[in-house]
Amino acid sequence: MQLGAFSVSLTVKDIHASLAFYEKLGFTHHVGDVSQNWIVLKNGDAVIGLFQGMFEKNALTFNPGWNQDAQGVSQFTDVREVQRQLREKGMEFMAEADESTTGPASFIVVDPDGNPVIVDQHV
Numbered sequence: 739m740q741l742g743a744f745s746v747s748l749t750v751k752d753i754h755a756s757l758a759f760y761e762k763l764g765f766t767h768h769v770g771d772v773s774q775n776w777i778v779l780k781n782g783d784a785v786i787g788l789f790q791g792m793f794e795k796n797a798l799t800f801n802p803g804w805n806q807d808a809q810g811v812s813q814f815t816d817v818r819e820v821q822r823q824l825r826e827k828g829m830e831f832m833a834e835a836d837e838s839t840t841g842p843a844s845f846i847v848v849d850p851d852g853n854p855v856i857v858d859q860h861v
Contacts, residue, residue, distance in 0.1 A: 746787070746797075747793060
C-alpha cells in the first residue's frame with residue numbers, strides 16, 4: 739500500500755509568526771495562501787503545512803497520487819483502497835472516504851497517542 743507524499747500539518751496560533759519562523763529555517767512557499775490561514779512550505783523533500791483555525795491537533799498527512807512536489811504520479815493506491823485495506827486490518831476511522839465515489843477523497847485515523855493521520859487524495 740502506497741500512502742503518497744508525506745507532510746506534517748501543524749496547527750498554529752499565528753500563521754504569520756509561524757511562517758516567519760519556518761522561513762528562517764530555510765522553508766519556502768510551496769502551495770497555499772496565508773490570507774486563507776493555510777500554507778504549505780518545503781525545504782528539500784521536507785514538507786510542512788501551517789494551518790490556523792482549521793485543525794484541533796497537529797497531524798501527519800499523506801497524499802495518494804502526489805509526489806513530494808505535489809505533482810501527480812501515474813500509479814498510486816487510491817485512498818478508498820487504502821481505507822479498505824486498513825478496515826480489513828481492524829482499523830477504526832474518525833472520518834471515512836465514500837467508497838462509492840472516485841477522485842478526490844480523504845479519511846482520518848488516529849494513532850494510539852491521539853495523533854490524527856490524514857490520508858487526503860486530491861486527484
